[in-house]
Amino acid sequence: MKSYLRLLAALAALAFAVSARAAEELNLFGWSEYIPQPVIDGFTKETGIKVNFETYSSNEELLSKLVAGGGSYDIVQPSDYTAEVMIRQKLLAPLDLSKLPHLKNLDPEFTHCGHDPEGKYTVPYMSGTVGIVVNTERVKTPIKGYRDVFDPKFKGRIVVLNDNREIVSWALDTLNLPVNTITAANLAKARPLVADWVKLVKVFDSDSPKTALLNGDCDLGIVWSGEAAILWNQSKKFQYVIPAEGAHRFIDVLAIPAEAKNKDAAHKFIDYILRPEVSVLISDAFPYTNPNAEARKHLSAEALANPASYPKGGGKIETFRDIGKAAADIDRLVTDLKSAR
Amino acid sequence: MDPLASPAAPDAKSLPSDHRRARWRAWLLLTPMVLWLVAFVVVPTAILLVYSFCERDELGRVVFSFTWENYQRVLDPVYLRIFGRSIGYAALTTVICVVVGFPVAYCIGRASEAWRQRLLLLVMVPFWTSFLIRTYAWITILKEEGLLNGALSALSIVHAPLDLLYTPSAVVIGLVYAYLPFMILPIYGSVEKIDGALIEAAHDLGAGPLRVFTSVIIPLTLPGIAAGTLLVFVPAIGMFAVTDLLGGAQVPLIGNVIQNQFMQARDWPFGAALGMVFMLLFAVSYGLILRFRREETA
Incomplete structure (x- = not known):
């Protein structure tokens, strides 16, 4: 009985210790494979704030959990168009810019964009594009755009993102239709094209599309530029092409949920990420386009020469805007076409 | 199967109160299982049942208004x-x-x-x-x-x-x-x-x-x-x-x-x-x- 009481006392002490430390914790909810562990460890070492890191693998998952799970997160990392909905739905807290002295390091090209024109709610984390990767050892014909990729002769050799909005927007770009105003008429026009395309695809994978290319199961891909950059680093045979018909640029941001409990620590974390020497660590691990102009000065010549991270030229590049309920129509269209194959 | 039926037939000497105590004990033994089933099977299923007649808003939040639409969509040839x-x-x-x-x-x-x-x-x-x-x-x-x-x-x-x-x-x-x-x-x-x-x-x-x-x-x-x-x-x-x-x-x-x-x-x-x-x-x-x-x- 005595030992039982002692156990209870120990548990009570533990619970007390946990609650006493609660003020020094930061709940970070970010993309999987996007925030290097050394960055988080460095932040904890410097500030003593413990970081609880949870991950998600799509913007929709982030929204589902944020809407369902309430205010247990202090920092989230949505993409531009998701941040736009979150701002409109008052899910994000305005930033206290005086607490972010390193904000000046950012390249103005990536700030005050359509999703957050006043720059009040979001801070760019990394940016990138969705483009074509070609294994030039296997594919000898020039590949310039979506139409070249979805050629029947490449049937069963293509990997694309498992992302319905992306797939439909490639078709819309190819038909020269707007990607951010979705109408039933335009979807009907895109439908036959998407129907033909999904039949040619071997793998739909958003998490690690590079795997199918590295393994040799696919020769062409339409993937995140960061994945393409890693492929290029492994072998120069993987060339990155910005599709001639138009490409999607995404800006992933850091933001603080309106119901965050520890906004002070959240600001500290965001400012820590904005430091050039920290930002470089992120670029090294995940070679997307770094929006931090100061950090870019610290990058190696090889990293800056990576065509997937810092593409030169190319066609029209657009960011996605929120399309509201049309997302459901797109989802249904692609599910329908995929299951018909 | 009646979970309350005591495994051994009560012998002639046992009093009704003994029998009742056995039933009560059986319930007690079953309590953890019943609680588990209620918390992780019955309640979630009930929530799903309610949700399945609701609508969603722009953010994907469930809006409580009655509709058959979801079930109509299940019958769509695609699904x-x-x-x-x-x-x-x-x-x-x-x-x-x-x-x-x-x-x-x-x-x-x-x-x-x-x-x-x-x-x-x-x-x-x-x-x-x-x-x-x-x-x-x-x-x-x-x-x-x-x-x-x-x-x-x-x-x-x-x-x-x-x-x-x-x-x-x-x-x-x-x-x-x-x-x-x-x-x-x-x-x-x-x-x-x-x-x-x-x-x-x-x-x-x-x-x-x-x-x-x-x-x-x-x-x-x-x-x-x-x-x-x-x-x-x-x-x-x-x-x-x-x-x-x-x-x-x-x-x-x-x-x-x-x-x-x-x-x-x-x-x-x-x-x-x-x-x-x-x-x-x-x-x-x-x-x-x-x-x-x-x-x-x-």
Whole structure:
């Protein structure tokens, strides 16, 4: 009985210790494979704030959990168009810019964009594009755009993102239709094209599309530029092409949920990420386009020469805007076409 | 089955109050199980049932207003076809599991005591590793420049690499691999209980090996096969990880569609409606199996 009481006392002490430390914790909810562990460890070492890191693998998952799970997160990392909905739905807290002295390091090209024109709610984390990767050892014909990729002769050799909005927007770009105003008429026009395309695809994978290319199961891909950059680093045979018909640029941001409990620590974390020497660590691990102009000065010549991270030229590049309920129509269209194959 | 029926018939001397205490004790013993079922089965199912008649707003939040729309959408040919295909995959998986699992279970069940323990351990060993990691291992085996193709071409069995990964065959391989132990274990349970004397008696009465198998062994192991079939077929229909990882997410199965409604599409009411229809199908088929078995034994 005595030992039982002692156990209870120990548990009570533990619970007390946990609650006493609660003020020094930061709940970070970010993309999987996007925030290097050394960055988080460095932040904890410097500030003593413990970081609880949870991950998600799509913007929709982030929204589902944020809407369902309430205010247990202090920092989230949505993409531009998701941040736009979150701002409109008052899910994000305005930033206290005086607490972010390193904000000046950012390249103005990536700030005050359509999703957050006043720059009040979001801070760019990394940016990138969705483009074509070609294994030039296997594919000898020039590949310039979506139409070249979805050629029947490449049937069963293509990997694309498992992302319905992306797939439909490639078709819309190819038909020269707007990607951010979705109408039933335009979807009907895109439908036959998407129907033909999904039949040619071997793998739909958003998490690690590079795997199918590295393994040799696919020769062409339409993937995140960061994945393409890693492929290029492994072998120069993987060339990155910005599709001639138009490409999607995404800006992933850091933001603080309106119901965050520890906004002070959240600001500290965001400012820590904005430091050039920290930002470089992120670029090294995940070679997307770094929006931090100061950090870019610290990058190696090889990293800056990576065509997937810092593409030169190319066609029209657009960011996605929120399309509201049309997302459901797109989802249904692609599910329908995929299951018909 | 009445869970409250006390296992032993009360003897004549016992007083009614004793009997009542036994019932009360039975409930007490069942409490953890009942609480568990209520918290993790009854309540979530009730929530899903309510959600399935609701609508969603722009953010994917559930809006409580009554509608049949989600159920109408389930009947859309797109989703019916996906249901049909999922049942097909699960049925094929179950059949392969029976064919492959039965001999294994039979050998283990008829082996000597010491061997039986070792062989059973081998069936269980894969569970020590995460299911996802084991599925990733299959990618390494099946990919174009992978272990299987490497071995086959080294032995000059094939000249061009076989197209295995990201095909329906890969999905079935993954499903069979995942669920085979759930077929082997219940069949083993039945085989172990077979009285060897019955088989000898059948031989003595002039039955050949085939006759013994079909008339003695199969009927005696039928409960194990039935349990294994349920344990394999039901989860195989809803599986989505294998289709994504080994099938390249080319063709959606019902598990993928439901998962997609709760994640990417953020249409929880529709996902809930799909889930409810799915559950109803199970309840009905399970009821039919039970009735069929009762008629068998009657």
